[in-house]
Amino acid sequence: MEPLVHFSASGVPLRLANVNTDQLFPARFIKKPRGVGYAQYLFHDIRRNKEGSLLDSFPLNQTRYHNSKILIGGANFGSGSSREGAVYALFDAGFRVIIAPSFGEIFAANCLKNGVLATCLSEEQIASIQQTLADSDDLTMVVNIPSQTLTMSSGILFNLRLDTFQKQCLIQGLNEIDLSLTFSKEIDMFEKSYRAIFPWTQA
Amino acid sequence: MAKTLFEKIWSTHVVAERDEETLLYVDRVLLQENSFHAFDKIRREKRTVRNPQQTFAFSDHYVPTRNREAGLNGIADPEIRHMIELITSDTTAHDIELFGIEHRFQGILHVVGPEYGITQPGLIIAGADSHTSTHGALGAYAFGIGSSEVAHVLSTQSLWRTKPKTFHVLVNGTRRAGVSSKDIVLKLIKAIGSGGAVGYAVEYAGSTIDSMSVEARMTVCNMSIEAGARAGLMAPNQRVIDYIQGKPMAPKGESFELAKKYWQTLKSDPGCSFDLSLELNAATIQPQVTWGTNPEMVADVSGSVPDPLQEVNIEKQVRMQRALDYMGLNANQTIRSIKPDRVFIGSCTNSRIEDLRAAAAIFADQTCRIETMIVPGSQQVKRAAEAEGLHEIFERAGAEWLAPGCSMCVGINGDKLAPGQRAASTSNRNFEGRQGQGGRTHLVSPAMAAAAAITGQFEDVSQYPEAHTWNL
Ligand code: SF4
Numbered sequence: 001m002e003p004l005v006h007f008s009a010s011g012v013p014l015r016l017a018n019v020n021t022d023q024l025f026p027a028r029f030i031k032k033p034r035g036v037g038y039a040q041y042l043f044h045d046i047r048r049n050k051e052g053s054l055l056d057s058f059p060l061n062q063t064r065y066h067n068s069k070i071l072i073g074g075a076n077f078g079s080g081s082s083r084e085g086a087v088y089a090l091f092d093a094g095f096r097v098i099i100a101p102s103f104g105e106i107f108a109a110n111c112l113k114n115g116v117l118a119t120c121l122s123e124e125q126i127a128s129i130q131q132t133l134a135d136s137d138d139l140t141m142v143v144n145i146p147s148q149t150l151t152m153s154s155g156i157l158f159n160l161r162l163d164t165f166q167k168q169c170l171i172q173g174l175n176e177i178d179l180s181l182t183f184s185k186e187i188d189m190f191e192k193s194y195r196a197i198f199p200w201t202q203a
Numbered sequence: 204m205a206k207t208l209f210e211k212i213w214s215t216h217v218v219a220e221r222d223e224e225t226l227l228y229v230d231r232v233l234l235q236e237n238s239f240h241a242f243d244k245i246r247r248e249k250r251t252v253r254n255p256q257q258t259f260a261f262s263d264h265y266v267p268t269r270n271r272e273a274g275l276n277g278i279a280d281p282e283i284r285h286m287i288e289l290i291t292s293d294t295t296a297h298d299i300e301l302f303g304i305e306h307r308f309q310g311i312l313h314v315v316g317p318e319y320g321i322t323q324p325g326l327i328i329a330g331a332d333s334h335t336s337t338h339g340a341l342g343a344y345a346f347g348i349g350s351s352e353v354a355h356v357l358s359t360q361s362l363w364r365t366k367p368k369t370f371h372v373l374v375n376g377t378r379r380a381g382v383s384s385k386d387i388v389l390k391l392i393k394a395i396g397s398g399g400a401v402g403y404a405v406e407y408a409g410s411t412i413d414s415m416s417v418e419a420r421m422t423v424c425n426m427s428i429e430a431g432a433r434a435g436l437m438a439p440n441q442r443v444i445d446y447i448q449g450k451p452m453a454p455k456g457e458s459f460e461l462a463k464k465y466w467q468t469l470k471s472d473p474g475c476s477f478d479l480s481l482e483l484n485a486a487t488i489q490p491q492v493t494w495g496t497n498p499e500m501v502a503d504v505s506g507s508v509p510d511p512l513q514e515v516n517i518e519k520q521v522r523m524q525r526a527l528d529y530m531g532l533n534a535n536q537t538i539r540s541i542k543p544d545r546v547f548i549g550s551c552t553n554s555r556i557e558d559l560r561a562a563a564a565i566f567a568d569q570t571c572r573i574e575t576m577i578v579p580g581s582q583q584v585k586r587a588a589e590a591e592g593l594h595e596i597f598e599r600a601g602a603e604w605l606a607p608g609c610s611m612c613v614g615i616n617g618d619k620l621a622p623g624q625r626a627a628s629t630s631n632r633n634f635e636g637r638q639g640q641g642g643r644t645h646l647v648s649p650a651m652a653a654a655a656a657i658t659g660q661f662e663d664v665s666q667y668p669e670a671h672t673w674n675l
Contacts, residue, residue: 017522018397018497022634027613030237031265031286045636050622074518076398079431080634082333084240084349102401105433106333106347113351163365164222176351177250180359183219183226187361190218190228198215200454200462201230201326202256 001115003173005146007096009069010139012059013130019073020080021107025089027081038085039093069093070141072129073100078107078118087114097143099150099160101126112166115173117143119160121150129158145170205475207369208438209404212344212469216327224363229356231321233312233330234260234299236286241331241353242293250358252297258357259321260294260301261312262287265616268578268605274305280617297357308451310581310607313337313551317421318583320450324439324466329356334551334631336427340420341447342439342469344404347428367433368478370403371471374411376486381663381670383561384419385553385629385648387411388426389491389501391483397499400432403479406471407437411485417446418555425552426631429498438470492538492661493633493646495526500633502538504651504663510534529635530643531623538661541645543627545620546571546602546656547638548649549578550612550630556587558629558649563593564669565653566600572659575602576618578610602656614639627655 029041047058054061060068071090077100078086087110090098096116101123103111111118121129129152133139138153143160145167150158162170169176195202206214219226234241238260245252252258265286270277278284287304294301302309308319313334316322324342328335331353338345348356356362374387392399405427412420420437427435444463447453454462489503500523502508511523511534527534532541548554548562559579577597579585585607588594594604611618612630620626620642629652633644647655650664664670 015518017518020497020632020634022632022637026636026640027615028640030615031282034240034243045640050641076401076431079397080333080428080632082331082347082349083237084351087349088240102398104431105401106349110349110351113349113355163224165224165363175248176363177248177355177358180226180355180361180363183359183361186219186226187228187359191360194215194228198325198465200458201323 001113001173001175004096004115004117004170007070007143008140010065010067011070011072011129011133011141012065012068013133014059014071014073015130017074018076018079021078021083021086021104022080024078024086025083027083030083030085034088037092038089042089042093068139069095070097070099070143071095072126072133073098075101075123077103079104082106084110087111087116091116099126099129112169113176115170117145117170119162121158125158205472207471207475207477208342208406208436208469209344209369212325212327213366215325218361223365225366226361227327227364228361229329230257230326231328232258232353232356233316233328233332233335234258234290234353235263235312235331236265236290238331238350238353239286239289239293240350241357244351244354245357250354252299252357253360255298257360258299259316260290260299261315262290262302262304262309263311264609264613266304266309266606266608267616268608268610268618271606283616306582308582310583311551311554311609313421313425314554314580314584317341317417318450318581320447320452323447323453323462324443324469329362333428334425336433336435337421337425337551339424339427339434339436340417341443342437342466344434344436346433367404368402370400370405370432371477371480372405372407373409373480373482374407374485375409375482376411376484378411378485378488379665381650381665381667382485382488382490383648383650384415384422386488386491387483387485388423389493389498389646390488392426392430392498393501394483395430395481397429397497398431400427400430403432405432405435406477407435408471412437413440416557417443418557421555422552426498429631439466490648490651490664492651493644494530494532494538495523496529496633496635497526498631498633498646500526501646504538504661507535507537508532531625540660541625542660543625543645543655544573545624545626546573546575546652547578547611547626547628547630548652549576549580549610551580552631553629553649554578554580554584556584559584559588559593561650562653563596564672565650565657565664565667566596566602569600569657571601571656573656575656576605576611577602578605579607581607600657611638613637627652627661
């Protein structure tokens with residue numbers, strides 16, 4: 001996975017709670033191979049009206065936010081289905097950082113596996129960032145993973161929560177399977193004793 | 204020290220620990236057609252599947268519900284056909300058992316797992332689908348994962364996990380006749396909100412849960428994810444143990460006795476502590492109908508659509524208004540005044556034999572007023588229903604009796620709502636566009652859906668004389 005160390009981009013506010021993965025990436029596109037590029041499917045239906053034209057009211061459709069690559073979302077962002085396509089769509093559209101008051105758990109895990117930082121700030125902090133992004137001219141935000149900070153163009157700084165291992169994975173762009181395979185011996189040993197205690201569990 | 208059911212399962216699966224995370228051994232992996240990204244990753248990174256015999260795959264999301272006799276040739280859309288071919292070739296390549304389109308036990312992964320004996324108490328089950336929480340009804344710790352983690356668990360038979368907090372949901376009291384487990388879980392989601400259980404493993408207990416059939420328990424655990432919980436679980440009682448005995452993959456003979464002894468220890472110890480608790484009184488619960496675009500937007504069948512203007516929280520108010528606009532409803536209109544155009548009885552939430560029995564009790568000698576699809580959860584459910592003659596009741600009423608699969612729950616096999624169409628649906632998600640772009644979904648129990656098919660509206664099925672015969 002691509003390392004993520006410093007990320008500087010403009011932010012886009014999405015003031016909507018409970019954005020689910022069906023909204024991020026509608027189910028009918030899941031069968032598309034990744035090679036086609038998933039950016040075109042990001043928020044496909046909610047950014048359009050019934051006739052299929054782009055809604056001006058949807059932030060990402062506004063010129064102001066065209067180049068935004070940091071998404072500031074609402075509570076329970078990415079709830080619903082486990083489809084990782086929702087993260088592929090964000091990634092393919094250039095988003096490497098998503099910040100929200102809370103996340104759907106499977107979505108948050110999927111983000112980290114793809115080198116996308118999904119991290120929480122409080123409702124109040126999110127509201128203030130969203131307000132800034134609505135009002136100010138400079139939408140630049142800088143995310144620094146080693147120091148775990150988010151800095152606004154005004155200089156205001158937020159501390160980000162990140163667990164030690166995830167942080168290391170993001171910075172080094174590690175392949176988690178390779179890392180886990182270094183535990184092969186432990187897995188073998190565990191399996192052996194587990195099967196001795198719970199012999200019926202062996203399929 | 205007194206332990207919770209969850210802690211007992213967790214602690215028997217710890218392979219290694221690092222920082223905040225634990226490497227957990229996974230007993231069973233469940234896959235479906237959308238797992239192709241995981242197989243791509245395995246191929247790209249040249250990995251092998253460590254324990255194929257602990258992995259099971261299912262053709263369910265894309266299979267057609269009509270013209271199944273024609274097999275693959277019955278699928279007109281090449282992209283859909285390709286998905287079924289892909290899971291077939293990927294599982295063959297890695298020696299993984301596939302409950303494929305022509306398998307005698309084909310069906311929705313969360314229906315087949317328990318009925319085939321793949322799901323057992325005390326196991327850790329990881330599924331390529333968020334509703335893997337369903338399997339917790341048998342006392343397993345079961346959760347959904349995305350494709351990167353599927354590739355990880357296929358390669359290592361384990362997953363890194365941060366320990367979730369525990370949430371104890373007690374449901375006590377005698378349900379009114381006609382009030383199903385679906386109504387209970389919808390009421391719970393309303394109470395705590397669709398993000399209310401994020402970060403928690405929910406353990407359900409109490410007299411109401413204990414008296415439920417195994418199928419009804421599954422409905423509750425299934426929708427735990429709709430409250431944000433990755434997993435829901437219940438201590439296996441005697442009914443669960445009896446249910447498992449004799450299933451094709453259940454332990455047999457002495458092995459079963461040994462397993463049983465262990466399963467009986469799988470319950471939270473008296474005096475153990477949970478991070479959060481909540482109690483629901485089942486006696487006060489009415490049949491539920493969702494009015495919005497999230498399962499927490501739900502009302503009693505005797506109630507009405509709420510008025511956003513009465514909501515003090517502005518953000519919530521906007522969300523409610525957006526939902527009403529999408530759903531084409533007015534504030535304060537009664538739930539009974541909503542007129543669905545279609546009915547869908549199916550999905551991993553409500554497509555088991557008991558669900559079909561409850562629906563059939565309502566369909567008997569009646570005629571559907573609106574287009575109605577009935578999709579059993581598996582071939583086995585289909586056979587059982589046909590042996591009881593339920594299909595004749597459905598067909599006489601004018602409902603379509605179809606072949607097993609996810610069907611219109613997610614609409615990706617081609618069964619879907621037209622834009623603006625309104626469905627009474629026994630599935631689990633009423634998200635915008637979930638059952639077809641522009642489609643409008645009202646989540647209800649099977650009995651409520653059947654009543655909607657007959658009357659063309661939402662009726663309080665607890666008033667029906669046959670209601671006392673259901674145990675859902
Ligand atoms: S029935 Fe619906 S919710 Fe269940 S596995 Fe299939 S698509 Fe998912």
